[in-house]
Structures are given as structure tokens and as C-alpha cells.
Amino acid sequence: MMRPSTFFFLTRRGVRNLGKHWAMTIACIASLSVCMTLNIFASLAEVNVGNMVAYLGSQNETVVYLDPTCDDATAAQVGATLSAMPGVSGVQYVSKQDVLNTYRGYMQDYSSLWDEFETDNPFKANYRVTLSDLTQMESMSVKMQAIPGVVSVTAPVEMTNIFVEIQKAVTKGGRMIVLVLMVVSIITVGSTIRLSVFARRREIEIMKYVGATNRMVTLPFFVEGLTMGLISGILTAAVSLGCYSYVVNAAGGLGGIWQMLMGRALVPVANVLPTIVVTSLLSGAIVGGVGSTFSIRKHLNV
Incomplete structure (x- = not known):
């Protein structure tokens, strides 16, 4: 059983490790934020196309x-x-x-x-x-x-079939993008943590020789990856909400049929705000934690 003082010491150490490799940390947070933002955009496209098809269906x-x-x-x-x-x-x-x-x-x-x-x-x-x-x-x-x-x-069967096929294509494409970018995100975090682990492999070996448990060795790296994931989640939520708010506000000035479709069918920002924030933070935490855990596993066998 790990003592609370040891837990907090290792946690602080994991946060401080972000500054030791600040260049890789910034690169990791930036790339992870881009991947997660694209995931959010793909999900928003899927939701809005579905809502647009439903709107058009109510008109036909x-x-x-x-x-x-x-x-x-x-x-x-x-x-x-x-x-x-x-x-x-x-x-x-x-x-x-x-x-x-x-x-x-x-x-x-x-x-x-x-x-x-x-x-x-x-x-x-x-x-x-x-x-x-x-x-x-x-x-x-x-x-x-x-x-x-x-x-x-x-x-209007033929026109309806076109709308339905568009919805299916966007749904499949969006889910494929989300899956691919999630894997890329895990690899990105894992690569950064792996560099940190490699730079301190001797330190890890010494800790293992003096009796440190796998949990004690893993915790700082887990906290490091988790912190990078949460920071990326905050950036992702801010960028996604800002861009989506701009799109929703600009939709009213498109004119003609585009205003009818985009202005009325786009999901309001207030409806997607909680989902975007929760998804961004949760995804960042999961990707950061999973990426760091897999990266350090092979160095625990000393």
C-alpha cells in the first residue's frame, strides 16, 4: 500500500517532468490537440448532417x-x-x-x-x-x-435516398477518422513518454533494484501523460467551441437555400457545449494515461 506522502511526491515529480523535456512536451500537446480537434470536428459534422437530414425530411x-x-x-x-x-x-x-x-x-x-x-x-x-x-x-x-x-x-423517394446516403457516408467517414486519429494520438503521447523513459532508464533500473514497486515507477510517467492529455483536452475544447460558434453565427448570412439549411439545421452551440468539453477532457485523459502506461511497461522488467 503506497503512503499518501509517497503518492503526492511521485505525482509532483510527474508534473515537473513536463518541464525537463519541454520541447517534446509542447510538440506532443500540439499534435495531440490537433488530432483531438479533428476528432471533434468529425463528430460535429456527423451530428449536423444527421440533423440536417432530419430537417429536410420534415420539409419533404x-x-x-x-x-x-x-x-x-x-x-x-x-x-x-x-x-x-x-x-x-x-x-x-x-x-x-x-x-x-x-x-x-x-x-x-x-x-x-x-x-x-x-x-x-x-x-x-x-x-x-x-x-x-x-x-x-x-x-x-x-x-x-x-x-x-x-x-x-x-x-420524394429519390431525393430522400440521396440525403440518407449522404448521411451514411458522413457517419462512416467520421467514425473512421475518429478511430484513426485516436490511434495516432495514443502513439504520439506514447512516443513522447518513451523518450522520457529512455532518458531515465538507468534511474528506473536503480529504483527497481532498491525495491521500488512497478506502481511507484509508473505513477510519475502516468501523471506526466495524463497532464499532457488534460492540457490538450482544454485546448481542444476551446478551439472546437470557438470555431463551431463562428460557423453557427456565420450561417445566418449565407443567404438563399444555404441559409435555410445551415441556419436552421445546425445544432446550437449550447446543445453541444457540454459534450465537447466532457469529450475533450475525457479523451485527453484516456489517451494520455493509456499512452504513458504502454510506453513504460517494457522497462519495468529489470
């Missing part, structure tokens, strides 16, 4: 047209059936008159031309259906088509 409604000959009871039954279907998040009824009024609003200067349709409305009443899962749009459209009283179903 499936239109279920009712048979012009169906009565009010059948129309109501169609609405109840649609609402009860798994995966349906919203159902809105649009009457024939509502459709006519919509088109009349599009052509206000020629609204008198639409008066002819007041007594002979050619439009079909319909339901505007919003799905919670865009990947199910095609299969759901087939099921909606089979409902009694439905004459046709219009759904």
Missing part, C-alpha cells in the same frame, strides 16, 4: 391523395389509419378548397381566373404525412397506397 412531406368519390367517413378513416401507422410523426388534412385557396394565393394578380373552379373544383383532398424515419419512405408509400380510399401517393 408524403402526399396521400384521396379518391374524389370517397365520403367524409372514408376520408376520416384514412386519416386515422395514417396516424396509427408506425413511423408516422405528423398527419395534416388538406381539403379540396384548401388546395384551391393555396393556388389562388400563388397567383394573386390573377385570382379571378380561379373563380371558375369554385363550383367545379378539380383538385383532390389529401393528407400531408411526415415520417420520423426517412429510410422507410418508399416502403411506407406502398403501405399508404393500399389504404381503402387512397387513389395515389406522391413521395
Whole structure:
């Protein structure tokens, strides 16, 4: 059992070791911060693309047209059936008159031309259906088509499939980047600690010969790697939040469709702030601790 005074002595020694190899320490913290920042950016891209796809999905409604000959009871039954279907998040009824009024609003200067349709409305009443899962749009459209009283179903299946494929590609790419950079980060910390261990290999051998346990030898190097990881985590969180805040604030001035997509679909900074801070610090601590532990292991056998 290690005494508290020994523990604190070895901990302080590990922190002081950062200054003995300050050039490598700075290089390690810088490279680790870059790797972790890229990890955060990849994760943010994945989250925002998913949110963007969900936003676009809420704008691309499936239109279920009712048979012009169906009565009010059948129309109501169609609405109840649609609402009860798994995966349906919203159902809105649009009457024939509502459709006519919509088109009349599009052509206000020629609204008198639409008066002819007041007594002979050619439009079909319909339901505007919003799905919670865009990947199910095609299969759901087939099921909606089979409902009694439905004459046709219009759904942006091809455009939705493009959005879904983009989301899958970004998700796979982001996770691959995170995995690769995490390995690079561990190797980076391990290399720096390994240099420190090599420079003090004789000291480690003497400590082992006089009876120092593996835990006593390992603790200063573990603290050294952990400290570098935490410092890198703080820098990563600061840079990531600063850059992401700039992107979110700049999204409102893009104009046109980009403003619609980026301005409304980007996840607010407040929503990702706790995750970025916790992830950065936790990742830095894990990478620093794991990298230092693996680096010193082979020097413990004396």
C-alpha cells in the first residue's frame, strides 16, 4: 500500500517532468490537440448532417391523395389509419378548397381566373404525412397506397435516398477518422513518454533494484501523460467551441437555400457545449494515461 506522502511526491515529480523535456512536451500537446480537434470536428459534422437530414425530411412531406368519390367517413378513416401507422410523426388534412385557396394565393394578380373552379373544383383532398424515419419512405408509400380510399401517393423517394446516403457516408467517414486519429494520438503521447523513459532508464533500473514497486515507477510517467492529455483536452475544447460558434453565427448570412439549411439545421452551440468539453477532457485523459502506461511497461522488467 503506497503512503499518501509517497503518492503526492511521485505525482509532483510527474508534473515537473513536463518541464525537463519541454520541447517534446509542447510538440506532443500540439499534435495531440490537433488530432483531438479533428476528432471533434468529425463528430460535429456527423451530428449536423444527421440533423440536417432530419430537417429536410420534415420539409419533404408524403402526399396521400384521396379518391374524389370517397365520403367524409372514408376520408376520416384514412386519416386515422395514417396516424396509427408506425413511423408516422405528423398527419395534416388538406381539403379540396384548401388546395384551391393555396393556388389562388400563388397567383394573386390573377385570382379571378380561379373563380371558375369554385363550383367545379378539380383538385383532390389529401393528407400531408411526415415520417420520423426517412429510410422507410418508399416502403411506407406502398403501405399508404393500399389504404381503402387512397387513389395515389406522391413521395420524394429519390431525393430522400440521396440525403440518407449522404448521411451514411458522413457517419462512416467520421467514425473512421475518429478511430484513426485516436490511434495516432495514443502513439504520439506514447512516443513522447518513451523518450522520457529512455532518458531515465538507468534511474528506473536503480529504483527497481532498491525495491521500488512497478506502481511507484509508473505513477510519475502516468501523471506526466495524463497532464499532457488534460492540457490538450482544454485546448481542444476551446478551439472546437470557438470555431463551431463562428460557423453557427456565420450561417445566418449565407443567404438563399444555404441559409435555410445551415441556419436552421445546425445544432446550437449550447446543445453541444457540454459534450465537447466532457469529450475533450475525457479523451485527453484516456489517451494520455493509456499512452504513458504502454510506453513504460517494457522497462519495468529489470
